[in-house]
Amino acid sequence: MKIAAFLPELLRHLFKKPATIDYPFKKIPVPKGFRGTPFLHSEICIVCKACERDCPAEAIEITSVNEAEKRFRMVIHNDRCIHCAQCVDSCPTVPVKAMEMDSLHEIAGFDRHDMKKSWEYIRALPKRPAPAAPAAPAQPAAEATEKAGA
Amino acid sequence: MKFNIPIGPQHPALKEPISIRLTVEGEVIRDADLRLGYNHRGLEKLAEEKSWIQNIYLTERICGICSHSHATCFVQGAEKLLEIEPPRRGIYLRYLVSELERIHSHLLWLGVAGHEAGFDTFFMYTWRDREVVMDLLEMISGNRVHYAINTLGGVRRDLDESLRKKILEGLAVLKTRSEYYYKIGAMEPTFIGRLAGVGRLTKQQAMDFCAVGPMARASGVDRDVRKNDPHTFYNEVEFDIATADTCDVLGRTVVRIKELFESYKICEQILHKLPDGPVAVKAPRKAKPNEVVSRYEAPRGENIHYIVSNGSEKPERLKVRAPTLANYPATVEILKHGFIADIPLIFAAIDPCICCAERSVELIDSRSGEERTLRFSDLRRMANERARILPLQRNVAWPF
Numbered sequence: 001m002k003i004a005a006f007l008p009e010l011l012r013h014l015f016k017k018p019a020t021i022d023y024p025f026k027k028i029p030v031p032k033g034f035r036g037t038p039f040l041h042s043e044i045c046i047v048c049k050a051c052e053r054d055c056p057a058e059a060i061e062i063t064s065v066n067e068a069e070k071r072f073r074m075v076i077h078n079d080r081c082i083h084c085a086q087c088v089d090s091c092p093t094v095p096v097k098a099m100e101m102d103s104l105h106e107i108a109g110f111d112r113h114d115m116k117k118s119w120e121y122i123r124a125l126p127k128r129p130a131p132a133a134p135a136a137p138a139q140p141a142a143e144a145t146e147k148a149g150a
Numbered sequence: 151m152k153f154n155i156p157i158g159p160q161h162p163a164l165k166e167p168i169s170i171r172l173t174v175e176g177e178v179i180r181d182a183d184l185r186l187g188y189n190h191r192g193l194e195k196l197a198e199e200k201s202w203i204q205n206i207y208l209t210e211r212i213c214g215i216c217s218h219s220h221a222t223c224f225v226q227g228a229e230k231l232l233e234i235e236p237p238r239r240g241i242y243l244r245y246l247v248s249e250l251e252r253i254h255s256h257l258l259w260l261g262v263a264g265h266e267a268g269f270d271t272f273f274m275y276t277w278r279d280r281e282v283v284m285d286l287l288e289m290i291s292g293n294r295v296h297y298a299i300n301t302l303g304g305v306r307r308d309l310d311e312s313l314r315k316k317i318l319e320g321l322a323v324l325k326t327r328s329e330y331y332y333k334i335g336a337m338e339p340t341f342i343g344r345l346a347g348v349g350r351l352t353k354q355q356a357m358d359f360c361a362v363g364p365m366a367r368a369s370g371v372d373r374d375v376r377k378n379d380p381h382t383f384y385n386e387v388e389f390d391i392a393t394a395d396t397c398d399v400l401g402r403t404v405v406r407i408k409e410l411f412e413s414y415k416i417c418e419q420i421l422h423k424l425p426d427g428p429v430a431v432k433a434p435r436k437a438k439p440n441e442v443v444s445r446y447e448a449p450r451g452e453n454i455h456y457i458v459s460n461g462s463e464k465p466e467r468l469k470v471r472a473p474t475l476a477n478y479p480a481t482v483e484i485l486k487h488g489f490i491a492d493i494p495l496i497f498a499a500i501d502p503c504i505c506c507a508e509r510s511v512e513l514i515d516s517r518s519g520e521e522r523t524l525r526f527s528d529l530r531r532m533a534n535e536r537a538r539i540l541p542l543q544r545n546v547a548w549p550f
Contacts, residue, residue, distance in 0.1 A: 005337035006271055009330075019278045033307065035292040056204035084207045084298045089306060
């Protein structure tokens with residue numbers, strides 16, 4: 001037993017830099033494989049609806065826009081999304097998954113209806129594993145995205 | 151003269167809603183009555199409407215601190231119902247996350263105990279060090295709180311060599327820190343003085359009231375599902391059941407610190423003999439009609455999930471018995487004969503997770519006789535009056 005056994009540790013910490021960071025101004029990068037926000041590579045989606053079926057939060061909604069053209073609309077309700085990435089696991093497309101997660105995590109908003117993200121696209125044909133990936137799987141969300149709420 | 155003091159459902163001393171009614175004589179609690187149901191969320195009913203795979207994420211959200219415990223408990227049972235056997239590597243990784251979660255939960259608890267005992271420095275340090283394990287969990291699974299590493303038939307993510315090294319490094323840091331806390335705990339007289347003798351639960355009482363987890367182990371009952379009912383993996387690693395025989399809050403603190411060391415030991419063994427191979431097997435979508443009871447040692451004690459399948463894609467029934475619920479009868483017993491000022495400590499010592507325990511079960515210790523509801527200010531006035539009339543006794547024996 002001794003009095004103030006914590007004191008040496010306390011004094012040592014006077015000369016250390018703070019354990020916290022100045023959050024909104026400085027940010028810690030998220031680790032590799034971080035589960036952020038889901039998005040769709042609409043050009044490879046085969047509309048199997050596995051993601052819609054397996055989503056525990058019912059955040060994914062796929063509706064048919066034009067039956068003849070095989071045109072579909074997918075809406076991801078980011079207000080309901082629980083960021084479990086089950087949609088990515090369920091997605092059967094190879095070699096690139098049509099559903100993916102980005103590292104976006106500062107996604108708070110004032111209106112839940114603004115948090116929707118939607119894609120309208122023509123169904124892709126299921127690919128065999130052998131042929132190469134469809135052209136330009138990069139830049140996924142940017143060009144095809146439109147805000148449904150706006 | 152006896153008074154009834156209601157505490158909760160909303161009260162500054164409580165972090166989650168629960169109602170305690172205490173019958174007090176002066177500062178000594180003579181009777182306690184616990185009322186639950188303020189945080190009922192209808193999770194069990196919701197589980198009946200979700201498929202097996204969706205239910206993993208639902209059960210994970212029963213608790214925010216021991217999220218992996220509930221998900222693992224459910225997955226263990228569901229895998230039996232679906233008749234699949236996860237591969238070895240998958241099992242090892244699943245229980246690696248389990249042990250890391252236990253480390254994070256116990257470090258969190260140590261901080262809370264320090265805070266309730268008025269030792270806030272301890273609270274700050276343990277919570278800072280807890281970040282190490284939280285970061286490790288984030289690197290393994292992709293999220294800090296809801297790891298979502300489990301899937302039917304294994305785990306969802308593999309571990310690479312660089313991450314394995316990082317985990318070992320993180321464990322080494324945590325180990326030295328925990329050793330320091332163990333030493334501090336033994337050396338800091340104020341800390342021991344506050345915790346020793348508070349909330350006594352004898353070995354016999356712990357057994358009678360079916361206490362679980364660190365609560366039972368601190369009373370000398372070496373009850374641990376990992377040892378008593380070793381499922382799949384725990385008979386392949388070496389560890390001891392951490393027990394203490396002081397039967398009080400101090401014992402519960404010591405048990406949790408000792409369990410930290412056991413968890414470090416298990417994690418290191420897992421990482422050193424991690425088998426190769428796949429991490430998951432494909433699971434069917436439907437389970438044959440059957441029922442299963444799944445047990446799992448959560449950081450707070452034994453967690454039980456009872457699952458019934460009916461041949462469809464969804465479970466017919468899911469019943470969750472969270473460890474906090476099992477500890478309530480013992481808590482009522484502990485509260486009797488304690489002091490009012492010790493309530494936060496006693497409550498902190500069971501590490502209550504009230505929203506986990508909120509099922510449709512009620513536990514009422516009914517008491518006949520008149521009930522009066524008093525405000526704290528009234529009580530203080532009466533206490534002052536009593537002190538004026540009757541000088542306080544010195545050498546009051548601890549009320550047992």
